[in-house]
Amino acid sequence: MVGLVALIGVLSFVFWLTKDPTNNLEASLPGEDNREAGNLIEEIIRIGENFNLFDNEAPEMEGTWPQFRGENFDNIASEKQNLKDSWSADEPEILWSVELGEGHAGPAIYKGKVYVLDYDEETREDALRCFSFANGKEIWRRSYGVHVKRNHGMSRTVPTVTEDYVVTIGPRCHVMCVARETGDFIWGIDMVKDYGTTLPQWYTAQCPLVDGDKVILAPGGSTIMMAVDIHSGEILWERPNEMQWKMSHSSIVPMNFNGRKMYVYSADGGVCGIAADGEDEGEVLWQSNAWNHSVVAPSPVIIDGGRIFLTAGYGAGGMMIRLNPQGEKFDVEVITEYKPKDGLACEQQTPVVWDGHLFGILPKDGGANRNQLVCVHPDDVQTFVWTSGKDSRFGLGPYIIADEKMYILDDDGTLTMIKPDKNRYIQLAQKKILDGHDAWGPLAIADDRLLMRDSKTMVCLDIGE
Amino acid sequence: MNDKKEHKQAGRREFIQTGIRWTLGVSLAGVATAAALKVSADDFVWQLDPFKCVYCGRCADYCVMTPSAVKCVHAYDLCGYCDLCGGYLKPDANALSTAAENQLCPTSAIRRKFVEDPYFEYEIDEDLCFGCAKCVEGCTSFGNGSLHLQVRHDLCVNCNECSIARVCPSDAFERVPANNPYKIKGDFSVGTDESNPA
Numbered sequence: 219m220v221g222l223v224a225l226i227g228v229l230s231f232v233f234w235l236t237k238d239p240t241n242n243l244e245a246s247l248p249g250e251d252n253r254e255a256g257n258l259i260e261e262i263i264r265i266g267e268n269f270n271l272f273d274n275e276a277p278e279m280e281g282t283w284p285q286f287r288g289e290n291f292d293n294i295a296s297e298k299q300n301l302k303d304s305w306s307a308d309e310p311e312i313l314w315s316v317e318l319g320e321g322h323a324g325p326a327i328y329k330g331k332v333y334v335l336d337y338d339e340e341t342r343e344d345a346l347r348c349f350s351f352a353n354g355k356e357i358w359r360r361s362y363g364v365h366v367k368r369n370h371g372m373s374r375t376v377p378t379v380t381e382d383y384v385v386t387i388g389p390r391c392h393v394m395c396v397a398r399e400t401g402d403f404i405w406g407i408d409m410v411k412d413y414g415t416t417l418p419q420w421y422t423a424q425c426p427l428v429d430g431d432k433v434i435l436a437p438g439g440s441t442i443m444m445a446v447d448i449h450s451g452e453i454l455w456e457r458p459n460e461m462q463w464k465m466s467h468s469s470i471v472p473m474n475f476n477g478r479k480m481y482v483y484s485a486d487g488g489v490c491g492i493a494a495d496g497e498d499e500g501e502v503l504w505q506s507n508a509w510n511h512s513v514v515a516p517s518p519v520i521i522d523g524g525r526i527f528l529t530a531g532y533g534a535g536g537m538m539i540r541l542n543p544q545g546e547k548f549d550v551e552v553i554t555e556y557k558p559k560d561g562l563a564c565e566q567q568t569p570v571v572w573d574g575h576l577f578g579i580l581p582k583d584g585g586a587n588r589n590q591l592v593c594v595h596p597d598d599v600q601t602f603v604w605t606s607g608k609d610s611r612f613g614l615g616p617y618i619i620a621d622e623k624m625y626i627l628d629d630d631g632t633l634t635m636i637k638p639d640k641n642r643y644i645q646l647a648q649k650k651i652l653d654g655h656d657a658w659g660p661l662a663i664a665d666d667r668l669l670m671r672d673s674k675t676m677v678c679l680d681i682g683e
Numbered sequence: 684m685n686d687k688k689e690h691k692q693a694g695r696r697e698f699i700q701t702g703i704r705w706t707l708g709v710s711l712a713g714v715a716t717a718a719a720l721k722v723s724a725d726d727f728v729w730q731l732d733p734f735k736c737v738y739c740g741r742c743a744d745y746c747v748m749t750p751s752a753v754k755c756v757h758a759y760d761l762c763g764y765c766d767l768c769g770g771y772l773k774p775d776a777n778a779l780s781t782a783a784e785n786q787l788c789p790t791s792a793i794r795r796k797f798v799e800d801p802y803f804e805y806e807i808d809e810d811l812c813f814g815c816a817k818c819v820e821g822c823t824s825f826g827n828g829s830l831h832l833q834v835r836h837d838l839c840v841n842c843n844e845c846s847i848a849r850v851c852p853s854d855a856f857e858r859v860p861a862n863n864p865y866k867i868k869g870d871f872s873v874g875t876d877e878s879n880p881a
Contacts (some may be wrong), residue, residue, distance in 0.1 A: 244791075246783035251795040251803060253780075369801055370763055419767045419801075512775050513767065532767075532825050533774030565825075583824040 263364050265394050265406030268343065270359040276350035279330035281664025286324065286376035286425035287517070288618075288662075291471050293570045295620035295663045300683045303623070305635070305647040312651070313667065314354030315677040319345075321373030321389075322423075324616075324660030325669045325676065327351055328379040328398065332662075332669065334676065335386040337372035344388040346377065348401060351665065354678060358401040364390055366421065371673055374423045374467075376660055378433075383448055385433050389421035391465070393435060395448060405451025407435070409465075414439030416464050418486070419513060423467035427481065429494065436483045438465035443483060443492045445500065455500035461507070463487030466514040475524045476543045478503065482518045484528055486511070489518065491541070491548065504548035508555070509537050516568040519576065521596045525553070531565025531581050533558065538599055554600060559585030561600030562592055566614045566658060570624075571596075575603065575640045577624070579612045589613065591626065593640060606643045610634075618661040618668075625681075631657045631672045633679075651677065727858035729845045733831035733868050735855035738816035738823065742832055745847045746814070752838035753814035753847065755792070755807050758869030761829035764802035769825030770818040771795055771805055787817050809835065831868050 281297055282289070289296040302309065319337035326333045332349040338361065345361035366372045366389050377386045383404065385395045391409035396402060409415040415437045427434040432454060433446040442459040446452065463485035470483045472494060480491040480503050488507035493499050511534040519527040524541040535557040541548040554561075562569060562578050569578035576594050580587050589611035593603045606612075613629030623646065624638040631652025637644040654672030662669045666682025731742070731753070742753035766779050771793050776785035781795055792811035796804045807830075814832060822830035848856035859866065 246781055246786060246791045248778070248780040248782040250781040251797050253797045253803075254800065367801065370765070419765070510775075532769060581824070583820075 261365055263362060263392060263408060265362050265392050265408065266360055266396065266403035267363070268359075268361045269401060269403070270361075271401075272356045272358060274350060274355035274357050276330045276348075276355075276357050277352045279351055279665050281327060281351075281667075282329060282379075283325075283327040283662035283664045283669075284380070285326055285378040285428070286469055286660060287568065291517075291520075293568065293618050294572070295618070297664065299621040299663065299666055301621040301623055301666060301681050302683055303637075303646055305649060310633075310649070310651075310668070310679040310681045313678045313680050315675055316349065316354050316356075318671065318674060318676055319372055320368060320673050321371035322656070322659040322671075322673070323373035324376040324671070325662045326377045326379045326384075327662050327664040327669065331357065331398075332678075333377045333379055333384050335373060335375055335377055335388065337366055337389065339372070342366070344373075344386075344390075344392060344394075346384060346386050346394065346396060346401070348384075351667070351678070360394070360396050360401045360403060362392070362394070362406075364388060364392065366390060370420045371656065371658075372421070374421060374659075376425045376662075378426045378428045380428055380448070383428075385426045385428055385448065387422060387424055387426050387435075390417060391415050391422050391424075391437070393426065393433070393446075395433070395451065404449075405446075407446065407451070409435065409437040409439065413437035413441050413444075418465055418467055422465060423469075423515060424465060425469045427470040427472070429472060429481075434470050434481055434494075436465060436470055436485065438463060438485060442485065442490065442502075443470070443481060443500070457492055457500050457502065461485075461488055461490070461505060463490075463507075468514050469517045471518050471520060473518075473520045473526070475541055476548075482520070482526060484509065484514050484516075484518050484530075486514055489526070489528060489539070489550075498546070503546075504541060504550050506539065506550035506552075508539070508550065508552050515566045516564050519569055519571060521571070524548075525596065527562075527569065527576065527596065527599065529562065529564045529569065529578070531558075531563075533583060534563070536561050536563045536599060538596070556600055558583050559587075562594045562602075567616050570617065570619055570638075572619055572624075572638045573640045577617070577638060579614075579617065579626070581614075591617075591636075591643065593643075603640060604642050606645075610643065610645065613657075615657050616659065616661045616670075618663060620663045625661060625663075625668060627657050627661060627670055629657055630655060633670065651679065726861035728834075728836060728841050728861045728864045729839060729848060729856055730834050730859040730864055730866050731832055731847075731851070731855045732857060732866055733828075733833070733855075735853045736816070736819065736832055737853045737855075738820040738832075739852055740815050740817070741850050741852075742814040742816060742847050745850050747842060747846055748838055748840065750813035751847075752835055752840070753832050754809045754812045754835050754838075755814065755816070755818055755830055756833045756867065757805060757807055758829040758831065758867060759804075761827045761869040762805065763827050763829075764798060764804060765826065766801050766803055768795070768803065768805060768822070770822030770830040772821075774821075787821050788812075789815060789817065793818060805830070829869060833865055833867065836864050 343361040393407040395404040445454040468484040479494040490505035529536040538553040565581040591606040615627035652672040657672040
C-alpha cells in the first residue's frame with residue numbers, strides 16, 4: 219500500500235516537473251495589429267487656395283478676444299465687461315448660432331468679426347471663416363483642400379488675430395496667414411512636409427503665438443521652435459530639435475523671468491524655454507525631460523517666482539517646476555510631481571490663475587474629487603483649498619473668467635456661472651444651452667457676449683447687463 | 684394458430700413503439716415546458732449596470748467561478764477606434780504597439796487590429812478575460828467608455844446570493860429579467876427605458 223502511494227507520488231511529481239504551464243502562452247510582440255504607416259498617397263495641399271466672399275457685412279464693434287486664452291494668455295477677459303450675476307428663465311439669450319464642421323475649434327474675436335478655423339466636411343477643406351460678431355452672418359471664407367478623417371472631431375485650434383493678420387494652424391499642421399479684413403492669402407507653411415512634424419493623436423491643437431511681427435511655432439520634427447515674419451512668411455530663426463521631442467496639443471506661452479523673455483513650450487517628451495529676444499534669440503535657455511508624457515493638451519501656466527505649472531491627462535497628473543538662474547541660462551528644479559488623484563490636474567483645458575490661486579477641473583481619473591472644479595494655492599498644488607463638491611461635477615469643457623464671473627461649459631452644453639472665489643465654490647446660475655455633445659472648444663468673451671460651441675454648433679450669448 | 688401468434692406479437696410491438704413515442708413526446712414536452720418556465724419573465728438573473736460600475740476589480744476576485752463569469756464586452760458603436768486607446772495601452776506607454784510591455788490587459792485579452800489610418804479595432808478574447816476591469820477603467824477615464832463589464836450567462840451559475848454583488852462598492856449588481864439579461868452600453872436603438880436597457 220505504502221509502495222503504491224509512493225509510486226503515485228513519484229509519478230505525480232514527475233508529471234508536475236515535466237509539465238510546462240507556459241506551453242500555451244503566446245508572446246505579445248509589436249506589429250501584431252498589422253499597422254500600416256500613414257497615408258499611402260501623398261496629398262497635394264495648396265494652403266489658402268480657395269476664397270469665397272459673401273454678401274454680408276460686419277458692423278464695427280470694440281471688443282477683442284484675439285487668440286487662444288485671450289490677450290494675456292490667462293483666459294481672463296482683459297477688457298471691461300458688464301455681465302449679469304444671474305439669469306432669468308429665458309436668459310442668457312442666444313443672439314445667433316451657426317453650424318460648424320464637427321470639432322472643437324474655438325473662435326477669436328476682433329472688432330466686430332469672429333474668426334474660426336472650421337473644417338468643411340462636404341468640401342473637405344480647412345476653412346478660415348469670418349463671421350459678423352453682430353449677427354453671425356458669414357463675411358468671407360479662405361480655405362484649402364485637406365483630407366481630415368473624423369477622429370474625435372476634426373477642427374481643434376483657435377486663430378490668432380492682429381490688427382492686420384489672422385494666423386491659423388490646421389488640424390494637420392498647415393499654418394496659414396491671411397489679411398484680417400479681406401481674407402487675402404499672405405503665406406503658408408506645411409509643418410509636416412517642411413519640418414517632418416509627427417501629427418499628434420487626434421490632430422494638433424497647437425494655436426499660433428504672434429509676438430509683434432513674429433509668428434512663433436513649435437513643429438517638433440526637425441525643429442522644436444521657429445519664428446516666422448508675419449508680413450512675409452520669411453523664416454527668422456529655427457531651433458533644431460536636438461531633444462527629439464514631438465509636437466503636443468499644448469500651445470507656446472510667453473514668459474518673463476529674471477530679465478529674460480522666453481517662449482515656453484510643453485512638448486511630448488519635455489518642456490523648454492527658448493530665448494525670445496536678445497542676441498541669443500532662438501537659443502534654448504532651459505529644458506527638462508522630467509515632464510515627459512505622450513499626450514499633453516494643457517498649456518504651461520506661468521506662476522510668479524520663475525515657477526511653471528504643468529499638467530496633462532491620460533494618467534499624467536501635474537508638476538510644478540522652478541527656473542533657477544544659472545549664468546545666462548536656467549536650471550530646472552522639480553518642486554512637486556504627482557498623479558491626478560493627488561492634486562490639481564487637468565486633461566484638456568489649462569488651469570486659470572485668479573486672485574493668486576489656480577482653478578481647474580480634475581479629470582475622470584482624479585479620484586474621489588474627479589470632474590470637480592478645484593482651487594489650489596500655487597505653493598501647494600496638492601492640497602485643495604476647496605472643491606465644487608460631488609453634486610457639481612463637470613466634464614472636459616472649457617472655462618473662462620470675465621467681470622469677476624467664471625463660466626464653465628460642460629460636455630453636454632450646460633453652462634454654469636460661478637463667482638470665482640479663493641475661499642469657496644459659489645454657483646450663481648446654470649443653464650443647458652446646447653443639445654450636442656463634446657462641448658470642448660475654447661470660449662471667447664468680448665462686448666458682453668460669450669461665444670461657445672459643442673461639436674457641431676456655435677452660439678453667441680448675450681451675457682451682459 | 685401462427686396467424687394469431689403473429690397478430691399478438693405485432694400488437695405488442697406496436698403497443699411498445701407507441702408507448703415509447705408517447706413517453707419521448709411527453710418527456711420532450713416536459714423538458715421544453717420546464718425550460719420555458721425556467722426562462723420566463725418572472726425569473727431573474729444577476730447583471731451589473733455598467734454606468735454604476737467603478738471598475739474596482741472585485742468581479743475578478745469574488746466570483747465563485749474561476750475565471751470569473753464577468754467579462755469585458757465592447758460597444759463598438761461607442762468606440763472611437765483610437766490609435767492611442769486608454770483601454771488597451773498603459774498610460775504613457777513606450778510605443779503605440781501590440782508589444783506586451785505596452786498592453787494594459789494582464790492577459791492580453793484585447794486584440795488590436797489596424798483598420799485604416801488612423802483607426803484601430805479592439806476585440807475581446809473572452810476566454811482570456813477574467814473581469815479585472817483595468818481596461819474598463821482606462822477606457823472610461825480617457826475614452827468613450829465603450830469597454831465595459833457584463834455577467835456572461837453561459838458561465839454564470841446564478842447564485843442565490845451573488846458573491847460579487849455582496850462586495851460591489853457601487854451597488855452595480857442587480858437582478859434583471861432572465862429574458863433580457865444584459866445591460867449593454869451603446870445599443871441606443873432600444874431606448875433608455877431602464878427596465879429594458881438592452
